[in-house]
Amino acid sequence: MKYTDQGKKDTRSGYGAAMTELGRSHPNVVALCADLVGSLKIEDFIEENPKRFFQTGIAEANMMGIAAGLTIGGKIPFASTFANFATGRVYDQIRQSIAYSNKNVKICASHAGLTLGEDGATHQILEDIGMMKMLPGMTVINPCDYNQTKAATLAIADYEGPVYLRFGRPKVANFTPVDQKFEIGKAVLLQEGTDVTIIATGHLVWPALIAADNLKKQGISAEVLNLHTIKPLDEAAVLKSVKKTGCVVTAEEHNFLGGLGESIARTLAVQHPTPQEFVATQDTFGESGTADELMDKYGLNNKAIEDAVVRVKNRK
Amino acid sequence: MKYTDQGKKDTRSGYGAAMTELGRSHPNVVALCADLVGSLKIEDFIEENPKRFFQTGIAEANMMGIAAGLTIGGKIPFASTFANFATGRVYDQIRQSIAYSNKNVKICASHAGLTLGEDGATHQILEDIGMMKMLPGMTVINPCDYNQTKAATLAIADYEGPVYLRFGRPKVANFTPVDQKFEIGKAVLLQEGTDVTIIATGHLVWPALIAADNLKKQGISAEVLNLHTIKPLDEAAVLKSVKKTGCVVTAEEHNFLGGLGESIARTLAVQHPTPQEFVATQDTFGESGTADELMDKYGLNNKAIEDAVVRVKNRK
Amino acid sequence: MYSQKIAITFGKFLNQGITMAELDKLQNIVTQTRRDILRMVHDVNSGHPGGSLGCTEFFIALYYEIMNLKDDFDMDGKEEDIFFLSNGHISPVWYSVLARKGYFPVKELETFRKLNSRLQGHPTTHEGLPGIRVSSGSLGQGMSVAIGAALAKKLNGDEHLVYSLHGDGELQEGQNWEAIMYAAGNKVDNIISTVDRNGQQIDGPTEDVLPLGNLKQKFEAFGWDVLEVQDGNNLEAVIKGLNEAKSRTGKGKPVAIILDTVMGHGVDFMMHTHAWHGKAPNDEQLEDALSQNAETLGDY
Amino acid sequence: MYSQKIAITFGKFLNQGITMAELDKLQNIVTQTRRDILRMVHDVNSGHPGGSLGCTEFFIALYYEIMNLKDDFDMDGKEEDIFFLSNGHISPVWYSVLARKGYFPVKELETFRKLNSRLQGHPTTHEGLPGIRVSSGSLGQGMSVAIGAALAKKLNGDEHLVYSLHGDGELQEGQNWEAIMYAAGNKVDNIISTVDRNGQQIDGPTEDVLPLGNLKQKFEAFGWDVLEVQDGNNLEAVIKGLNEAKSRTGKGKPVAIILDTVMGHGVDFMMHTHAWHGKAPNDEQLEDALSQNAETLGDY
Numbered sequence A, B: 001m002k003y004t005d006q007g008k009k010d011t012r013s014g015y016g017a018a019m020t021e022l023g024r025s026h027p028n029v030v031a032l033c034a035d036l037v038g039s040l041k042i043e044d045f046i047e048e049n050p051k052r053f054f055q056t057g058i059a060e061a062n063m064m065g066i067a068a069g070l071t072i073g074g075k076i077p078f079a080s081t082f083a084n085f086a087t088g089r090v091y092d093q094i095r096q097s098i099a100y101s102n103k104n105v106k107i108c109a110s111h112a113g114l115t116l117g118e119d120g121a122t123h124q125i126l127e128d129i130g131m132m133k134m135l136p137g138m139t140v141i142n143p144c145d146y147n148q149t150k151a152a153t154l155a156i157a158d159y160e161g162p163v164y165l166r167f168g169r170p171k172v173a174n175f176t177p178v179d180q181k182f183e184i185g186k187a188v189l190l191q192e193g194t195d196v197t198i199i200a201t202g203h204l205v206w207p208a209l210i211a212a213d214n215l216k217k218q219g220i221s222a223e224v225l226n227l228h229t230i231k232p233l234d235e236a237a238v239l240k241s242v243k244k245t246g247c248v249v250t251a252e253e254h255n256f257l258g259g260l261g262e263s264i265a266r267t268l269a270v271q272h273p274t275p276q277e278f279v280a281t282q283d284t285f286g287e288s289g290t291a292d293e294l295m296d297k298y299g300l301n302n303k304a305i306e307d308a309v310v311r312v313k314n315r316k
Numbered sequence C, D: 001m002y003s004q005k006i007a008i009t010f011g012k013f014l015n016q017g018i019t020m021a022e023l024d025k026l027q028n029i030v031t032q033t034r035r036d037i038l039r040m041v042h043d044v045n046s047g048h049p050g051g052s053l054g055c056t057e058f059f060i061a062l063y064y065e066i067m068n069l070k071d072d073f074d075m076d077g078k079e080e081d082i083f084f085l086s087n088g089h090i091s092p093v094w095y096s097v098l099a100r101k102g103y104f105p106v107k108e109l110e111t112f113r114k115l116n117s118r119l120q121g122h123p124t125t126h127e128g129l130p131g132i133r134v135s136s137g138s139l140g141q142g143m144s145v146a147i148g149a150a151l152a153k154k155l156n157g158d159e160h161l162v163y164s165l166h167g168d169g170e171l172q173e174g175q176n177w178e179a180i181m182y183a184a185g186n187k188v189d190n191i192i193s194t195v196d197r198n199g200q201q202i203d204g205p206t207e208d209v210l211p212l213g214n215l216k217q218k219f220e221a222f223g224w225d226v227l228e229v230q231d232g233n234n235l236e237a238v239i240k241g242l243n244e245a246k247s248r249t250g251k252g253k254p255v256a257i258i259l260d261t262v263m264g265h266g267v268d269f270m271m272h273t274h275a276w277h278g279k280a281p282n283d284e285q286l287e288d289a290l291s292q293n294a295e296t297l298g299d300y
């Protein structure tokens, strides 16, 4: 494989590291958190910028409203908590005070998906991509590793408008170039191929690369797109690849209902109907377990992607 | 057309009428509302069953929790408010206390979509179908007229499990048979055709029938499915029709992201890739206006369906 | 331009009186505002006259006597006082006041709640209407936003104040209590939040629907400095109350005003009932209502 | 079966004392529960020992002395007292107590937080674990649910009580105040809600993170009957407090107990700090902790 793991790291630490940098470079960046500072890795930001940090306690709705208010006066608020409490808990607040009001708030959500592990289903949101993508004007980003999460965090600070940035808890392969600039809305072609397109996001990108490697040994040439930005969707990149390969597998740490997979299915249905398979959770809640156990049980790994590729190729 | 409008009525009044009947027939049915009794048309239920009504004031989160609690002790709570405040405002409460807890709560939501009119975007939820369909175990229903809303309300009382029932404010054609039993999860084939399948839900079903009629005059034979239950999706009915017609138009009073249209696109992508067009709002917020003005401006009418049919037929 | 008046009146009060002549002038604006409200909701047969009429004196006091406003509207609102309407359904009163203060043409009031208007059913920034800094309508969110703006002012070293208005029924929304707890705990003492204590909400009197009880006691238990203003439809009393509240800012506590108003004030058949919370008068009722509020500044 | 003990002890108190022998027996259960908690979280290197240890006396008092429970668990809980844990993260103490009361095999405690377990990180009905009636974990929702269950009891003419437990930090969630307002306004007087006032939450002491201040005053301002129990880790005091609370039910007001506890109680190095809110001890620390809580009923 042409990518190498530079050493496993958690994506949330990429967020924390970028926040430290933004604290130094962007005087208008402020941070908010709802009693989860340690989990969001923003201790350094707080230590260096105590006055630019707002601890709301366990009150996510209020946090979103305060974030919206802080933009009035020119601040760039990064409001952060667990992904469930950053989306479903406060959907209407985000909708009215941030999205419809077009406020420059960055909603930064850790512990998205199954991989937060042992806490179980109440903390394992698998619907946040779907929720946030439905909000007009919202940008939805799910980077794949530490480096990319850091780059994405830096990038959204300079982008004007509401953003949902989703990342996670487990230590995963860190393989994107350390200095790769993050281009919002631009899919990254990680691997060229001709037989199938694998469109992956977040924690599923690395498994997608492994799958592509394994498939190559079976004589299947897979193209791999890192679709870090789910909205706006890079339709051009998707179409270009799919028109070449003729079939597609989407892979996301999310319910197969409402997420990235359905966005792709919709795009293709309108522009280029194509056989597609979904690597995603199958409309179930999560459960307690280690990150690896859960990804295996719920079919979110390279094996599941490989199987899906074989299925979809047969349907071409 | 083989359907006739028996006289325009609002779907929410179908809900209210059914609640009155349930009040008499089902002693365990209780109703909750968050300061919107008149809008939900449940005055009669309350008058006849004052002890079985719970007024929570403007506190939707608490209402959903109380509804969950009432099931413990055998009650069948119908928790009702405007669709925005019945979904986005309380997503996490529904998720944990109702869906994940598998509580027998009926979430009944009026003023869904654009057609509530003048109140504008803060009240015009176009994302509720998407949100509710992503919840494991949730049944999602969007009936098309007064009669069907009444029938659906009666039906869900006898169904065990969480349900999201979505209806609206404007007076629209009432055309389904007054005595038609409502079968959860079973699409109704309203009109047979061979050239295109129109899958419509809620307020878009009547325009779909009109469109089919108009298309016939142009020599296009459209099949019309009333997909009142968005989840569980009647995949068999969808596939049967689409395999015959070879193309599909979906029509819903909802964002084209995340809703019924994407559910259909996903189903077809996995089982039978097919050209599809979306009649739905195009990722925008709503605005003030009359119901009709809004449906016209946002392209949710028979004309939009007809245009979509022509587009999709050309893509076969 | 609207700021002229401000330039003259700003800083005049703070425990000072207001002349009868000035009061009369303001009273005329109050009456005209009531006419605007009634005509706006009548025209589209929708909207919320009850709360709007009850809060008219508050708005006139705030915009003509209390707030220190810049000449031109910008979103950031730096170096001026800013106001948030949390109970967004009473947009008619706000729109009228904003228009007559010069934020946008008075004529535009006739587009209220119509297609393609900037005057949406509930206030929004989405259409770029000057004077509005956040969307409201879904209740319970405005205090959090106001607190955020107040925190931004502190960060910016801007000593101006943030004002907000809330329905009493609206206080049933839990987010308010998150915000109330936050503001006290973090000494957000550059905010004055007023509660429109009209005792009414959609389904009836608040004390029947879900009792709010003693709001002063509740805010105080949450650490706020609370002022009760008994006659919220007496312009002088409202101005006095707001000035008193102003004098209590900067002392480590957020300031709340419990403003007793009468829903539907100024129109006899609309008063003391929730019936006109969100209902427009018909032609006859409009005529009756307008006859009780004679034209002063000219209808739009 | 667990109900035997109940059959004997139920109705014994209400301003009566408890014998030393009985207290000793319960104290042994308390100690064993602490061991269970520690061993459970250590085994999976995750979970929440701090709050669990602090609430152990409360759980033992509730399940062994206070609640009137039926022999078999059913979801409806008719004709018995029922309990809701709103601060679901302290599941370890609940699981231990439920297991040792006979709701499910004690052995099953070893599956805590493991794949395919009924003992999820946060309590859930989803896996059918007896004793649990609603999922919790996302904070702030439990009081609403408890109120709903209390209303169902009233409708059913069932005079048994509903108990609930809440973290103090958890009270920062606005939904609680919606529920608190509702319960008072609707005279839900068959509920006893206890607040685990340990003064700690994840990011530090509650009064640093977001001050809760005087909780008694807040609940009272919202219309509740409030009882403060100073030593929430003294079994006798907790039993007495709960009995006192019981005697205050049925009088038109919901009843709250502000229970002062020490987070991490029973393990010296875990006490008086938020550090162990959600952190498991390592092998060495476990040994130390267990040595402070000698085996009484036999480890699982």
Ligand SMILES: Cc1ncc(C[n+]2csc(CCOP(=O)(O)OP(=O)(O)O)c2C)c(N)n1
Pocket: B034, B035, B036, B058, B085, B089, C050, C051, C052, C087, C089, C090, C137, C138, C139, C140, C166, C167, C168, C169, C170, C171, C196, C198, C200, C201, C202, C263, C277
């Ligand atoms: C979150 C939310 N829930 C419900 C509504 C519907 N609603 C609009 S106004 C209103 C009553 C508000 O009462 P109050 O705040 O006292 O205002 P008043 O009626 O006195 O103007 C309700 C329930 C809403 N706009 N937002």
Ligand SMILES: Cc1ncc(C[n+]2csc(CCOP(=O)(O)OP(=O)(O)O)c2C)c(N)n1
Pocket: A034, A035, A036, A058, A085, A089, D050, D051, D052, D087, D089, D090, D137, D138, D139, D140, D166, D167, D168, D169, D170, D171, D196, D198, D200, D201, D202, D263, D277
């Ligand atoms: C809605 C929600 N927000 C945030 C969290 C994350 N969380 C879990 S426990 C906790 C602190 C709870 O504090 P407290 O209620 O005092 O419990 P204690 O730490 O004393 O056990 C937080 C913030 C959550 N579980 N739910």
Ligand SMILES: [Mg+2]
Pocket: C167, C168, C169, C170, C196, C197, C198, C199, C200, C201
């Ligand atoms: Mg009111």
Ligand SMILES: [Mg+2]
Pocket: D167, D168, D169, D170, D196, D197, D198, D199, D200, D201
């Ligand atoms: Mg605590």
